[in-house]
Each structure stands twice: as C-alpha cells, then as structure tokens.
Amino acid sequence: MNLSHKKLLTASLAMLVTALGYGARAAADDMASFATGGYARGLRTPAIMHKMDTNGDGMISKDEWIAFQEKVFVMLDKDKSGMLDEKEFMGPGGAELASFATAGYARGLETKGMFKKIDTDSDGTISKDEWLNFQKKVFEMMDTDPSHKGMLDHNEFFGRGPGNK
Numbered sequence: 001m002n003l004s005h006k007k008l009l010t011a012s013l014a015m016l017v018t019a020l021g022y023g024a025r026a027a028a029d030d031m032a033s034f035a036t037g038g039y040a041r042g043l044r045t046p047a048i049m050h051k052m053d054t055n056g057d058g059m060i061s062k063d064e065w066i067a068f069q070e071k072v073f074v075m076l077d078k079d080k081s082g083m084l085d086e087k088e089f090m091g092p093g094g095a096e097l098a099s100f101a102t103a104g105y106a107r108g109l110e111t112k113g114m115f116k117k118i119d120t121d122s123d124g125t126i127s128k129d130e131w132l133n134f135q136k137k138v139f140e141m142m143d144t145d146p147s148h149k150g151m152l153d154h155n156e157f158f159g160r161g162p163g164n165k
C-alpha cells in the first residue's frame, strides 16, 4: 500500500468512526431527532440559555421557555396574522430573531424540515397553538431529570441530562 492509499484509508476510517458516533448519539437523543439536529445545535447554546433564564437562577422553567417561544413567534409573524406561512417562517426577515435569539438559533429553526414538523395538521401554516405545542414537546423531551421536573438545568439544556448520552 502506498502512502496516499494509506492516508485515504485512515481518513475513511476516521469518517466512519465519526459517523457511528453521531448515530449512537442521535439514537439516545430524542429531542434532536424530534426537532432536527440543526435546531438542537442552534438551541443548545449558553447564549440561548442565558436569554431564556430571565430570573437568572440558572434554570429554565417551563414558563420561561414558553415566554421565549412566544416572543419568537411574534418576531416571525411579520403580518401579525397569528399564523406563520412558509415565507414568514423561512423568509429573510430573520434579522430580528437572529439578534434576539442568535443567528445559530435562527439558522437551525428556519428550515423547511422544521416548518413541516411544526405544521402538524399540514395546512401550510403554523398556528400559534402548533408552535407552542411543538415547543412544549421539545421542553418535555429535554426535561429528563426527575429531581426537578418542569425545570431544565444546564445539563438537560445542553443534552447531557439523564437519558441523554
């Protein structure tokens, strides 16, 4: 085997190991498979946790979570109709959301895949109920530590709570 073949083989093995690692992690991470890996990545950052933790106790209560999600909905609902169409959801008007909730969060959220997941009745619009129900499910999936139900500590927030690998 010449050197370049050896390098190629090493690189392929490294890629395979990485892929297997991701697979195992995704299987143990209901939230990321429910809400897309991109959304999970955009959400699970210190900046978002800090933004949500309005009383500064280092935990995200369900009320804090919902208050944040209500603000995001209002920002996306450009025409104030109480519904999000695909254009509003994925449109270029994400600057306000990006500055409120980080560009990474906006990037993870504003995808066609996310739109479809949140639009549970598939009528082509996201109602506020659909939005909040989706976000409540995300919260419940992250809320894995039985010692403080209804609150996310930083381990749960970053996907390292009990039940996450």
Ligand SMILES: [Ca+2]
Pocket (backbone or CB within 6 Å): 052, 053, 054, 055, 056, 057, 058, 059, 060, 061, 064
């Ligand atoms: Ca808090």
Ligand SMILES: [Ca+2]
Pocket (backbone or CB within 6 Å): 119, 120, 121, 122, 123, 124, 125, 126, 127, 130
């Ligand atoms: Ca809908």
